[in-house]
Amino acid sequence: MLRIYDTQTGGKKEFVPVNEGKVGMYFCGMTVQSEPHVGHMRVAVVSDIFRRYLRYKGYDVTLVINFTDIDDKIIEKARERGVDYQKIAQENIDKFMEFLAFLGAEKADYYPRATAHIDDIVAFVERLVENGVAYESGGDVYFEVGKWPGYGKLSKRRLEDLVAGASERVELDDRKRNPEDFVLWKAAKEGEPSWDSPWGKGRPGWHIECSAMTTKYLGEHFDIHGGGTELIFPHHENEIAQTEAATGKPYVNHWVHHGLVNLVGEKMSKSTGHFKTMAEISKQFSPDVVRFYLLSTHYRSEIEFSDERLAEAATAVERFENLFRTLERLVGREGEGVVAAQASPAVVDARKRFFDAMDDDLNTAQAIGHLFDVVRVINQEVGSGADEAVLRSDRAVLRELSEVLGLLEGIGTAGEEVPxxxxxxxxxxxxxxxxxxxxxxxxxxxxxxxxxxxxxxxxxxxxxxxxx
RNA sequence: GGCGGCGUAGCCAAGUGGCUAAGGCAGAGGAUUGCAAAUCCUCGAUCCCCCGGUUCGAAUCCGGGCGCCGCCUCCA
Missing domain, CATH: 1.10.10 (Arc Repressor Mutant, subunit A)
Incomplete structure (x- = not known):
């Protein structure tokens, strides 16, 4: 039985798809205001591992990863460089896709962009206004938090705490009725990109695009919604409010939040300039090493990114590579003379433990531990001259498990040319x-x-x- | 201040009530090797930040500390 954590209920629960045999998954991708860094890489790997595993379990998975391609920073950068905001967005989207490919992550089914869904967004805002939970004010449209009783259920915040906190920090905007209200639609400012709407020219607020796009691609109630923990509040909290207030239905069954990636003990972020880009990483380490590294810690834990950690991962990955190479030497290429399950009992046992770990909220860290057991057992068998049929079956298991993790897909299947x-x-x-x-x-x-x-x-x- | 998370061997990291606390990296010794490389074997926490408590039994639950981190309307 597959169990997956849900931030909203604060625990693991059995995964039961909304529609039998199918899984709808949405991950918040990135605001394409700068080039992708290792934090974004974690989204790519986490969403990929969820998809791989659910697909392994037999589900027909639809994965959607969005791009927020309009925001203050993008507009600002476009102005600085004297180019269209879309050029900034596109450059960073291209880089994101490039590194997704580098990591061996299969493409998502949809990569919706906010600016390509303005009609959907406007329709969504209208629906909220009609339902009486949103109001127009000076060309802006706000969600009135106090009108929706479920607010705070994801982040476990109480409205009064928010009000108290907000009063200290946020300058009261006189267009808002209440300080905790958040913007759905922003009236256009001079010289900024804008679109027509029933409230005049403007652009979407940050949260509304996800509600509009998830419902469009995955329906009003779907299975898994992911992102980094820092998005729990306000972004995902607001998304729930918007969507459930519009549809009157429960929105998402499993909120999956991955831990942040820290660099030298400090959170990486665009705003402080404290980050390592994917471009830098891809020059230093192979995709397998990066994937292995990210998967050797559970997705919900924080992880520290450093060259030392990556170097350790590289050493560990080499053991897998060496084994695939040894097997190729002993029993030929994969696919040649593949025999049905004759794998040794110790390998079969480790395989079972591997899948038990994966079934437990995709515990890749534990699963990798069992994968190393498989490696050791096979090496022992190689050393004691095991039967070729057994080794072929062992290798088939090893391949099966590494494919679930998306590791070592190119290893051992092609000979390396030596000059x-x-x-x-x-x-x-x-x-x-x-x-x-x-x-x-x-x-x-x-x-x-x-x-x-x-x-x-x-x-x-x-x-x-x-x-x- | 409010909310949430974390603290397990030199380092990384599973394990959240009950067999000898996974696995990786680093290190030591051994096997193998002409020497290496690769691989295998053996060795490391009598103990899971500290102090109390609950329990027949806790790293795992509860209370109190200490330390670190995230969020509190830009951020994966």
């Missing part, structure tokens, strides 16, 4: 070793190393491969 000059040196070294000329053998190995390759003496003779 002729390296192969020649390997031959020279082998001859030297046969002649017990250790000095020449070691010197030749040094030359191979200098070319960026290493050579290992396996039971099947020397094997050369490119260094990382």
């Amino acid at each position: 002729p000059e390296v192969l020649e040196l390997v031959r020279v070294r082998t001859e030297a070793r046969e002649a017990r000329n250790w000095a020449l053998a070691d010197e030749t190995r040094d030359r191979i190393t200098a070319l960026g390759y290493s050579v290992e003496d396996t039971s099947d003779g020397p094997v050369a491969r490119k260094d990382k």
Whole structure:
């Protein structure tokens, strides 16, 4: 039984889809005001792992990730650079997609943008006005929080606390009836992008786009809505208010919030400039390493991002790579002579524990622990000369589990080309070793190393491969 | 101030009432190797921030501390 956490109820509960056999998932992507950083990468990996696993469980999954492509910062940047705001947005969207591909995350089914859904947004706001929970004021439209009794149920905040807090911090806008009200539609300011609406020219507030787009793509009541914990309030709280006030139905069954990514102990954020971009990361580490690293901590926990942590992950990932390589040497390429489940009992057992962990709120950290058990068992079997049929089945399990995590998909399935000059040196070294000329053998190995390759003496003779 | 989360071996990280507290990285020793590499084996918390309490039994529940972090209307 698959259990998934829900922020609103504050615990794990059985996953029961709204529509049998199908899953609707929406993750808040990014406000494309600057280039994506490692925090956004976590959304990409978390949404991807949810989709992979639900699909593994047999569901037909629809994943939607939005882009907020209009906000104050985007407008400001466009003005600074003297370009259209859409150019800023598009550049950052392109970068986001690029790194999604880098991470091996499959594309979402829809990537809706706020500015492409103005009609839907306006219709949604109108619905709220008609329902008496929103009001127009000076060209703005506000959601009147006090008119909707469920407000605060996600973030566990009480309205009076909000009012008290707000009075200290927020300058009272005289267009608002109450300080806790939030904007659904903003009247246009001079020189800003704007769209026509029943309240005059303007642009959407930050929260309303998600309500309009989720209901459009996934319906008024769907399964999973994700994002970072910092979005719980106000963004998701407001989204619930807007949507449920409009539809009169429960909105989302599982609110899934992933922990933030910290850099040197401090939250990464666009606003402080304290972040590491994906571009920097992709130069230093492979997609498998980054994925492995992010998945080795449970998605709801905070995670600290540092080069040291990534380097450790790289060492761990190498063990998987080495095993796939060893298996290829011993029993050939994957897919050749695949035998049905003859995997060894220890592997089968670890496989079961792997899926138990995944069923428990996608506990990838625990699942990875069991995956290492599989690796160790297979290595033991390799060392003791296990039957090829068993090794093939073992490998099939290993492949199955790593695919659930989206790891190592390209490993062991394609031979690595080694250039002729390296192969020649390997031959020279082998001859030297046969002649017990250790000095020449070691010197030749040094030359191979200098070319960026290493050579290992396996039971099947020397094997050369490119260094990382 | 309000709300929420966290504190487990040198580091990272599972485990949230009951077998010997997963796994990874680092380290030590051993096997294997001409030497390496790869791999395997062995070794590490008598204990889970501290102090009380509940319980036959708690890292896990409750109370009180201490420390760290997030949110409180830009932010994945």
